[in-house]
Amino acid sequence: MPILQMRIMFMSGSINHNKKLEFIEKELQERRNNNNLRELNAIYPKDAVTAIKNGKPLINFSSNDYLGLSKHPQIITTSQDYLNRYGTGSTASRLVTGNYDIHKKLEEKIAKLCGKEAALLFNTGFQANSTIIPALVNQKSLVLCDRLVHNSILQGILLSKAQWKRYKHNDLSHLETLLKKAVSQGYNRILIITETVFSMEGDRSDVDSLIQLSQQYNTLLYLDDAHALGIMGDKGMGLTAQKPGIDISLGTFGKAMGSFGAFITTSKLMRDYLINCCPGFIYTTALPPAVIGSIDAAFDIIPSLDQEREYLLQKVDYLQNNLRNLGYQVINSSSPIIPVMIGNEKKTLQLSQFLEKNGILATAIRPPTVPQNTARIRLVLSSQHQPEHINYLIQLLQQYHES
């Protein structure tokens, strides 16, 4: 019998086409039942802190635009200028014809501002984490990561096929116990990877101690600085800038930079290696000119925003203290990310809906983004929030708590 005919017989015999999508319906139904179903809701970003949803203006307490730079006139103008001069797309991978002088100059500028030997652009933080890690470690390696690292880091670890263990959140003595055990176990390499500011908690890790442990146990060290860049460290260059002893620091342009994309700072040697061996760098079209323009301008502006950074951290303290006084459970965060812990998914959704009804956008964050029973409202402050915005939020949360 011809092979093609056999295949057709086999397929029609073994797959019931009416049922092949049943697993999808089942999964979605389960999520609906658990109040975990995710849906896309369109908004219009009127200004840095106002979102229009269903025709109604809402004060946005969920975006990562910490400095309101997505609407900064100078950044928009520079982006338009790059767009006019270079066109809409970069037309190919960096390794083909997509490597413009603007990509190269931006990398040199970032490396200099961060006090590192080299920088390398990536299209997103997700793409960087999920494809750099597998270029660094393999089946014979061990990865040690914080229990709460971002999903893009987990994807990278899984793709690498390395052995991996998670240490308790921000517990570096647990990390050291794992390191002590690991050094005699014959791994070809050990990689420590964590975030400097945790995206769903807002707390920080101890960068200096991580560097020290990495040196003591001779491991690779990879730090994800996505939520520190722009708002922390000297001149807003993040918590890893100017610090030797970190093999790779990741920053993203989609948060405080108000744009899109990502970069790492690293050594020249590591940069050369990734240009040759990191699929997420090689097999993708370079960032488009308009994006490069916006990032270039953002790096000119961010060092001068010390006042905004100070205002922001003052307001973090103010909001946290007020919420605690009202009886809310708030993670002790030292960043503009302020998670109000509710626990139960349904209650978290109810609070989010109550806020929205009253003019505030504050998204519910539910498992599996965060661990079971830790659903939360992740409030995010921006330097563009005025005191009356914050006081109105506090007033609403008081009203909710008392009702």
Ligand SMILES: *Cc1c(COP(=O)(O)O)cnc(C)c1O
């Ligand atoms: C947002 C984020 C990323 C992903 O960055 P994108 O550029 O948005 O893909 C990676 N790591 C952390 C910690 C993040 O918060």
